[in-house]
Amino acid sequence: MKWKAKHTSLLVIALGFALFYFVFKKEWLLTPIGVSFIGFIIGPVGDFTHIVWMQLAKLLGYVNSRILLFLIFFIILTPVAFLRKLFGKKTTQDENKVNSYFHNRNQQYKAANLQNPW
Numbered sequence: 001m002k003w004k005a006k007h008t009s010l011l012v013i014a015l016g017f018a019l020f021y022f023v024f025k026k027e028w029l030l031t032p033i034g035v036s037f038i039g040f041i042i043g044p045v046g047d048f049t050h051i052v053w054m055q056l057a058k059l060l061g062y063v064n065s066r067i068l069l070f071l072i073f074f075i076i077l078t079p080v081a082f083l084r085k086l087f088g089k090k091t092t093q094d095e096n097k098v099n100s101y102f103h104n105r106n107q108q109y110k111a112a113n114l115q116n117p118w
Helices: 005-024 027-041 043-086 092-096
Strands: none
Touching: 005 027, 005 043, 043 092
C-alpha cells in the first residue's frame, strides 16, 4: 500500500479524536476513530473522509482568515491607534519634521559593493 494524503488525514483524525477521548471521556469521540480505521481498510470510505476533512479545513481557513483577523484588527489594533492619538504619542516622522525617510546617495557603485549587500 502506497502512503497517500488520505492516509495522513485519516491518521490525524484518529489521533486527534483519541486525544480528545482521553481528555473528555465522551463515548461519541470513538466514532471518528472507527471511521478512520475503516477508511484505511476500505478505500472509498477513506477517500470520502479525506474529502470531507479537507472541506472542513477550507471552511476553517475561511473563518480564520476573514472573521478572526477582522475582529483582532478592530478590537485590538484600532483602539490602540485611537489611544495613541488621544494621548499624543508622536511618531518619529512628527518629531523630526521630515517628509520622507528616503535619502539620496550620490555614490558610484562598484562590483565590491554588490558582493555582500547586507
